[in-house]
Amino acid sequence: MKLISWNVNGLRACLKKGFLDSFQFLNADIFCLQETKLHPDQVELELPGYHLFWNSAEKRGYSGTAIFTRQEPLSVTYDFGEAHHRQEGRIITAEYPDFYAVCCYTPNSQDGLRRLSYRMEWEDALRAYLLELDAKKPVIFCGDLNVAHQEIDLKNPNTNHKNPGFTDEEREKMTQLLSAGFSDSFRCLYPDKTDAYSWWSYRSAARERNVGWRIDYFIVSTRLMPHVENAMIYPEIEGSDHCPVGLLLKPFSTSGE
Secondary structure, X not given: OEEEEEEOOOHHHHHOXXXXXXXXXXXXXXXXXXXXXXOHHHOOOOOOOOEEEEEOOOOOOOOOEEEEEOOOOOEEEEOOOOHHHOXXXXXXXXXXXXXXXXXXXXOOOOHHHOOHHHHHHXXXXXXXXXXXXXXXXXXXXXXXXXXXXOHHHEOOHHHHOOOOOOOHHHHHHHHHHHHOOEEEHHHHHOOOOOOOOOEEOOHXXXXXXXXXXXXXXXEEEHXXXXXXXXXXXXXXXXXXXEOOEEEEEOOOOOOOO
16 A cells, blocks of 8 residues: 655645655555645546545635545544534545554744744644544654754754744654554655755755655554555656655555554
8 A cells, every 4th residue: 555645835836746656656555645725616626536635724715635546445533623613624534444644744843933833733632633543543644744843854963953943842842652553654764864855945056956855754653554555755846846655555464453
């Protein structure tokens, strides 16, 4: 089974930049999108063979997530927790026989870290939600998590320390999540791989120079790691300031773990 996650930074714009060609090339069983920036009535999108699920922000043109899946889920839920976590379309959870797939677009702490306090609250509430799911069956948690966890995960850690996405507080929340029974699939498989990034600023030809950050992840319940065959990054695929990331799972022989 192949899963793909991609922050498309506006699906309507990405459709004009070859999204459908990339979608067909990637050929995923489960395709998770972040920052769709639309409501479903604002786009005509036909993907034969896929079930489409959307979670849109109340504010039009902002945030938003989607899951396109070949296999119809057992259930699909939107958002989590208290009402103030449910306004920006940031979470979709699809339940399958062997796992939950959670597509996430984590709030950015923003310039001046003006949203860092909310980000910390979000992280704690989301971790509790993921642990609730994990108590029932394994979790595959993917998306733009808006944090480079380790120095190896961005090109210039020294000059970016305390910037949004690389604050001590945000990195510690990722550490707490991984310490709670989850694994960063890519870093587990490639612990020493450098220059592996999923986002590049539009400024200063950062993508051409590969001055980037790895902020898009497939985090899995640690007990799922034996099922992980590979974790991929596709920097050659354009259409957004992020590139897709992927997860390849070995077949599940029986329902459950």
